[in-house]
Amino acid sequence: DVKVTQSSRYLVKRTGEKVFLECVQDMDHENMFWYRQDPGLGLRLIYFSYDVKMKEKGDIPEGYSVSREKKERFSLILESASTNQTSMYLCASSTSGYLAGANVLTFGAGSRLTVL
């Protein structure tokens, strides 16, 4: 069964700590995404990557950075966590192109981060 795996389901961190959220996909997808999900706001795109070492800012990149050193792995980094970054973080991947099935996201189960 193909999947996107987020290594940490629940994390509790203190303000100012550096936080790493890891995501691995086994579908050989070109594109990988990091979203945050907050009640009433839906999913908001933080960063995405369409190739190894390539990244583009999404709608809310401030306070975050990303790393994609290998095709299957996409990491989200909070350099100095703040309380307003308490949220559910969802990683997703998709294939590229214009054929049917392209641009459809496969999500991980999410990482719920609490910053105290």
Added chain:
Amino acid sequence: TQLLEQSPQFLSIQEGENLTVYCNSSSVFSSLQWYRQEPGEGPVLLVTVVTGGEVKKLKRLTFQFGDARKDSSLHITAAQPGDTGLYLCAGPPINDYKLSFGAGTTVTVRA
């Protein structure tokens, strides 16, 4: 302001009743996707609609894409407790490749 507006935000119904969730925009979309998210899990794709006016059925779920490709609806017939979840619509606007998501509709089906 979100590009895709979903309504209602919450829906609680009895098992066996029907329900409809709406997804509207003033923008034209290349396609629209519907996802369902269960508690503690990530969203899972239910369907993609591509052609204006398209209707797709998935067992008791019927999805429709508006003729102008600005809106979509999800209709569930004879809802069951297993239909409980957060329903999200998403799509790439014309001339963009990134998905925009609606805020979601939380559906609760009581046994």
